[in-house]
Amino acid sequence: MEATIKKQLEITACKVRMGIIEGVFNAKSGHPGGSLSIADTLTYLYFAKMNVDPKNPSFKDRDRLVLSKGHCAPALYSVLANRGYFDVDELKTLRHIGSRLQGHPDMKYIPGVDMSTGSLGQGISAAVGMSLSAKLTNDSYKVYAILGDGEIEEGQVWEAAMFAAHRKLDNLVAVVDNNGLQIDGKVSDVCSPYPIVDKFKAFGWHVITMNAHDFDDIERAFNEAEKVVAKPVAIVQTSVKGKGVSFMENQVSWHGTAPNKEQYDIAMAELNETLKNLEDK
Amino acid sequence: MADIIKKATRESYGEALAELGEKYENLYVLDADLAAATKTGIFKKKFPERHIDCGIAEANMMGIAAGLATTGKIPFASSFAMFAAGRAFEIVRNSIGYPHLNVKIGATHAGISVGEDGATHQCNEDIALMRIIPGMTVINPCDDVEARAAVEAAININGPVYMRFGRLAVPVINDKATYKFELGKGVTLRDGKDVTIIATGLLVNEALVAAEELAKDGIDARVINIHTIKPIDEEIILNAAKETGLIITAEEHSVIGGLGSAVCDVLSANYPTKVVKIGVNDVFGHSGPAVDLLKEFGLSSENIIKTTKEAVNNK
Numbered sequence: 079m080e081a082t083i084k085k086q087l088e089i090t091a092c093k094v095r096m097g098i099i100e101g102v103f104n105a106k107s108g109h110p111g112g113s114l115s116i117a118d119t120l121t122y123l124y125f126a127k128m129n130v131d132p133k134n135p136s137f138k139d140r141d142r143l144v145l146s147k148g149h150c151a152p153a154l155y156s157v158l159a160n161r162g163y164f165d166v167d168e169l170k171t172l173r174h175i176g177s178r179l180q181g182h183p184d185m186k187y188i189p190g191v192d193m194s195t196g197s198l199g200q201g202i203s204a205a206v207g208m209s210l211s212a213k214l215t216n217d218s219y220k221v222y223a224i225l226g227d228g229e230i231e232e233g234q235v236w237e238a239a240m241f242a243a244h245r246k247l248d249n250l251v252a253v254v255d256n257n258g259l260q261i262d263g264k265v266s267d268v269c270s271p272y273p274i275v276d277k278f279k280a281f282g283w284h285v286i287t288m289n290a291h292d293f294d295d296i297e298r299a300f301n302e303a304e305k306v307v308a309k310p311v312a313i314v315q316t317s318v319k320g321k322g323v324s325f326m327e328n329q330v331s332w333h334g335t336a337p338n339k340e341q342y343d344i345a346m347a348e349l350n351e352t353l354k355n356l357e358d359k
Numbered sequence: 360m361a362d363i364i365k366k367a368t369r370e371s372y373g374e375a376l377a378e379l380g381e382k383y384e385n386l387y388v389l390d391a392d393l394a395a396a397t398k399t400g401i402f403k404k405k406f407p408e409r410h411i412d413c414g415i416a417e418a419n420m421m422g423i424a425a426g427l428a429t430t431g432k433i434p435f436a437s438s439f440a441m442f443a444a445g446r447a448f449e450i451v452r453n454s455i456g457y458p459h460l461n462v463k464i465g466a467t468h469a470g471i472s473v474g475e476d477g478a479t480h481q482c483n484e485d486i487a488l489m490r491i492i493p494g495m496t497v498i499n500p501c502d503d504v505e506a507r508a509a510v511e512a513a514i515n516i517n518g519p520v521y522m523r524f525g526r527l528a529v530p531v532i533n534d535k536a537t538y539k540f541e542l543g544k545g546v547t548l549r550d551g552k553d554v555t556i557i558a559t560g561l562l563v564n565e566a567l568v569a570a571e572e573l574a575k576d577g578i579d580a581r582v583i584n585i586h587t588i589k590p591i592d593e594e595i596i597l598n599a600a601k602e603t604g605l606i607i608t609a610e611e612h613s614v615i616g617g618l619g620s621a622v623c624d625v626l627s628a629n630y631p632t633k634v635v636k637i638g639v640n641d642v643f644g645h646s647g648p649a650v651d652l653l654k655e656f657g658l659s660s661e662n663i664i665k666t667t668k669e670a671v672n673n674k
Contacts (some may be wrong), residue, residue: 138431185429185458193429200450207426208417211410214387214432234450237419240504244414262386 079297087357088295090160091121092353095322096346097156097169103342105173108181112334113153115257115290115317116224120157121274122296123222131164135189142192142208142220146201147226147255149334154191155179163190177239199232201225202252206238209250209310214258220304223252228260230271233327236281242310250310251303254278255290259330278312290317323348364503364529364599369467372524373398376421376435379511380406389424389436396526397437397467417442419524421450421462433514436462439522444485450622454630455519455563461567463513464489464521468485469475469499470611471639471656472527472561474649487616489521497589497619499523501563504533504569504584508540509568516542525611527649529561543587545595551581552617552621554671555599555606559585559618562609562658569663580670586620596625600632605674611658614638620632635670637663 079087094117102108118144124130128141143152152172159166171177178187181233182196195201212219229235242250253273262268271277278285284306288299303311307314320326320332323345337345380386380402392415394400403410413420417438424434436443436651443466445453448528455462466485473481490497496516500506506524513520532548546564549570558566563584570580581603600606606626608619619636639656653659657666 142429144426145594154593177506193426197449197453199418200422200454203422203450204426204454206419206428207423207428208430209426210423211430211432214408217430233364234418234422237414237416238422241413241416241423 081292084293085356087121087125089353089356091118092349092356093160094121094153094156094320095229096238097159097166099337099342099345100325101152101169101172101179101219102154102336104170108152108243108336109174109327109334110152110326110336111153111259111319112226112255114149114258114323114326115319116150116153116255117322118291118293119151119224119253119296122300123158123294124161127300128222129219131213133192134146135163135300138304139217139219140220142205143222143224144201144205144208145183145195146205146223147198147229147253148201151181151183153179154161154183157318158190158273160268161243198226198229202235202238205250205252206242206247208245209242209244209247212249213245213247214223220290222308223250225254226260227251227254227256227258227265227271227274228268231269231272239281239283240277240353246308248306251300251313252310253313253315256314257317259319259328259334261333263330268279282309283312284309286311286313291321292317322352364531366503366531367528368503368506368524368643369398369526370671371503372465372467372510372522376402377405377667379514380409383433383514385428385432386432387411387423387432389413389420389434391415391438391442391508392494392518393438393655397465399437399465412468417447420449421447422454424462425454425458433455434446435465436461437465437467440466440482441480442487444488444521445482448488452492453518456495457495459518465521465524466521466549467524468526469523470525470560471644471652471658472525472611472649473598474526474652475646477646482614483639483644485523485611486588486618487612487620490621491619492572494518495589496520496587498508498587499560500586501560501584502529502533503531504535505540508538512540513665517533523560525561528560529565532564532567543592545591545592546584546586548584548596549580549582551579552603554667555583555603555647556663556667557583557585557596557599557606557618557622559588560611565658565660565663566609566662569667572660572664573667578600578667578669580667581612585618588621591621591625593625596622596673597630598632600626605633605670607637607663607670609637609663613636633670635666637666
């Protein structure tokens with residue numbers, strides 16, 4: 079990846095992380111851990127990959143993204159706001175009464191949200207439906223779905239996986255965010271979804287592994303995905319839950335907890351430091 | 360009586376889809392390995408490229424339907440009521456109902472008249488499950504003519520619609536030439552002043568038969584067909600309560616949460632009136648010929664007559 083583009087994406091991803099912390103802190107609830115682990119991937123998709131237009135969020139041939147792990151809405155909202163779909167300041171209204179930034183994404187009111195999600199395992203089916211739709215009428219758009227590694231414990235995910243391969247939906251890319259943690263602990267301890275790569279391969283998918291926090295690798299993975307023919311693509315990304323805020327990293331306790339004022343100040347100071355270093359680079 | 364033509368509303372559903380497929384190019388039909396039984400196979404034969412078999416995976420089928428709807432296509436997701444409303448309930452609620460997507464659910468094999476397959480397949484809960492979802496339209500047609508009309512009406516509603524169809528052939532009581540489907544409007548099929556029988560689905564014909572018999576005993580029963588259970592026709596129910604003072608509801612569904620409950624909701628808030636509910640009395644069904652089961656569970660003209668007489672005598 080060209081150095082200037084990479085630097086810009088890193089800067090944007092840092093701002094996205096600040097938006098996540100801002101939202102969750104003001105909401106006094108929400109899911110920072112899994113939001114931070116997908117921040118780089120979402121930033122890459124919305125700023126460097128997807129054919130989208132914040133000024134015309136519903137145009138017919140846009141690429142679609144379904145956040146199947148809907149509880150990580152703070153990440154999606156922050157990316158959309160930073161991309162210009164709505165004001166970044168609105169992130170502070172997350173989960174408030176009267177705000178359109180619902181705890182889980184609501185497509186009816188939030189520009190840029192392609193599917194309402196929140197109940198795990200369901201978003202991937204809707205994404206499959208969108209991909210199928212494009213195939214049925216020869217539309218050119220692509221569909222991206224973001225799933226959690228805990229989420230794939232839901233049986234519906236595998237119904238969708240079977241169907242997508244059967245229909246050869248090569249316009250579909252499902253990212254599995256393998257941060258290794260779910261509410262009750264390590265995914266390997268709770269009800270292991272491993273081996274994730276082998277499972278998707280066995281279901282007939284083309285599988286790519288990716289470092290979720292390295293834009294060179296993210297670009298490589300999505301470029302490879304684009305070249306796959308006649309198979310849906312699963313990108314299994316190795317990520318760090320809580321990435322970017324030192325005390326949240328790899329801590330299951332930050333799955334669904336908001337920072338208090340002191341923690342918020344530390345997190346924002348860290349992210350500001352990161353931002354400054356990136357800008358000075 | 361002239362020869363009675365009988366037809367199962369699931370067949371009406373399949374035929375209507377095949378017919379409307381010509382008029383509506385963005386109509387797609389989804390199945391979960393039951394196209395032969397839901398009768399959407401008729402559509403599949405005519406429009407194979409617009410028929411999507413999802414395999415035995417109803418949850419995923421509903422999600423796919425939601426995804427198709429976001430792109431402007433009109434999906435008809437078809438399965439047995441047990442699986443469409445039961446198994447896939449939460450997907451219908453969260454992926455279709457909450458975003459208010461334009462998905463049509465065609466649920467066949469509803470109620471006890473599934474017959475020999477028994478309790479696991481006899482869904483007496485679907486009306487309750489579907490009418491509780493905000494924004495969901497619920498239609499339960501009584502015969503072939505009404506079922507066909509309901510399918511086209513559903514296309515013209517911008518939002519989710521649940522349609523309930525049966526496996527058993529039932530008499531065609533509406534006249535195709537003059538029938539007009541009005542969403543959310545009950546239909547007074549017979550006027551009367553002593554009591555009103557409000558029926559839905561295959562119980563509508565039973566109610567008409569019962570009313571004729573009751574007339575012989577001097578009981579003048581009004582019969583109302585409620586094909587749209589949600590949004591329900593409050594006016595026709597309130598007028599019936601005010602004018603006849605006694606309501607009997609009849610449905611091939613649990614007495615909990617179905618038409619009877621919907622009627623009680625209207626009356627208790629606006630004009631408290633005695634309502635006697637005929638339906639499946641909080642029990643599971645079992646195997647047997649459909650016609651025998653309907654009689655056994657009291658979903659028959661005989662039971663409507665008996666229940667109505669008792670209620671009128673106690674009025």
